[in-house]
Amino acid sequence: MQDVVTCNLEYARRxxxxxxxPDIVDWTTIITGCSYHVQALEALKLSGKMLSCHVKPNSITFVGILNACSHTRMVYLAREYLGSMSKVYGVKATSDHYNCMVDVYCRASHLEKAYELIKSGSFQLDAMS
Structure with missing residues (x-):
């Protein structure tokens, strides 16, 4: 499925x-595929559907969801997802998740929030930060 998403998103959706x-790999593949192919609203819609099917998201799923929040500038929703990761789903936030949050803040013109998050020491800085 992942190879199909890379080549043709519409075919992958069908x-x-x-x-x-669908299992978590299927859901994660289609969510991240939509997210990275500039169909962020569809990715968020699919993530809601996944949760309603009682499929537990994993760390990679959350990267796709947060990336979709970034492309739609949905700061509040991104914060909600980041907060629910460990509290609800037992997924520990990584540098990838915090880098997505920095991107969310920057795309939404919340540069001070992005800077605060980087300076907070909540995650190890890398090339993406």
């Missing part, structure tokens, strides 16, 4: 719909 009971 293939995804044919899966009777």
């Amino acid at each position: 293939a995804f719909e044919l899966i009777a009971e």
Whole structure:
């Protein structure tokens, strides 16, 4: 499925719909595929559908969701997801998640918030930071 998403998102979406009971890999692949192919609203819609199907998101799923929040400048929603990661789903936030949050803040013109997050020491800085 991941190779299909890379080549043709519409084909991947149709293939995804044919899966009777998508697992976390299927959901994560289609969510991140939409997110990275500038279909962020669709990615967020799919993440809601995934949660309603009682599929538990993993660390990679949250990167895709936070990336979608970034592309839509949904700061509040990104904060909600980041907060629920460990509290609700037991997923520890990594540098990838915090880098997504920096991107969310920057795209939404909340540069002070991005700077505060970077300076907070909540995560190890890397080339993406």
